[in-house]
Amino acid sequence: MRRSGDGRTGTPLTRLRRRFGLERSELRRRVDRVQRAIGLCLLVLLLGTAPPLAAVTAAWSFDAGARAEHAERADRRQVVATVTSTGGIGSAGDRYVHETVQASWAAPDGKRRAGTLPSWRNAKVGAHRTIWVDRAGVPTVRPRPHSRTVTDAAYAGAATVLACGVPVALGYALVRRRCDRHRYELWEADWARMDADAGHNPRS
Known part of the structure; x- marks a missing residue:
């Protein structure tokens, strides 16, 4: 029998969205929606800054490597x-x-x-x-080979993306930790309220 609601069901993209709290659900609370909004803002920030900066650093590295190639070939x-x-x-x-x-x-x-x-x-x-x-x-x-210039440029671009992604990922991790703590407090409050209601229920 196939189970529904299992975190392992669905496509990889669906599971990834569910893991990062980006999937829509009527059961989500306000803290879940806040986390989702902050996650989307951080993602937009990363996509808006990392590619341009990576392009700039890769171009700078390529130009520097090309100049080194020309200088070494002229000198050797x-x-x-x-x-x-x-x-x-x-x-x-x-x-x-x-x-x-x-x-x-x-x-x-x-x-x-x-x-x-x-x-x-x-x-x-x-x-x-x-x-x-x-x-x-x-x-x-x-003299410096052209392949090294291309490789260095690729490494520079990748390093820039990583440098931009790490702070964003850490920021989202801190946000999620804070939201998880708030969710736990809400769950504890709900359980306490249910226990109190059950204690005053004459049928219990």
Whole structure:
């Protein structure tokens, strides 16, 4: 037999509305209607502020990332480094010296540079590897990829939505807690009144 009035019945949207006190019901009291109105106002506030702010922060992050991309691509160049010795140069206590090689390369200004690079598998003297260097010829990491700019912008937008949603959710939680406390007081008063009526009922 199917039970009616069970909180587990209905569509997920109906259950969600019922859980947050947004479902219409003739049995609701004034405190329930107040909670519902405040919840709707907070929801409208969130929908009115979070998307625009998220769009602004995402656009700001994307522009900053795009500028960083342009600056790094303009400042960095790829050159071919040639291994001059393996094992690196370090003190006897250098535990990572075997993970480096000594190499030389031509800087963007044409001058020869030499230094230590991370080693790779089967690295031998005379082996070549393409590396990134800055204007001074110092090894550096590859320029910022565009995918990172897009990802950072998405993270910035999501973080903004979260930052807007957390205070709203906390505010509604406080409102609901206060309303629940008031409902409990009303229920206790109703039970006390029913007990009093039952005590004065001559048929009881």
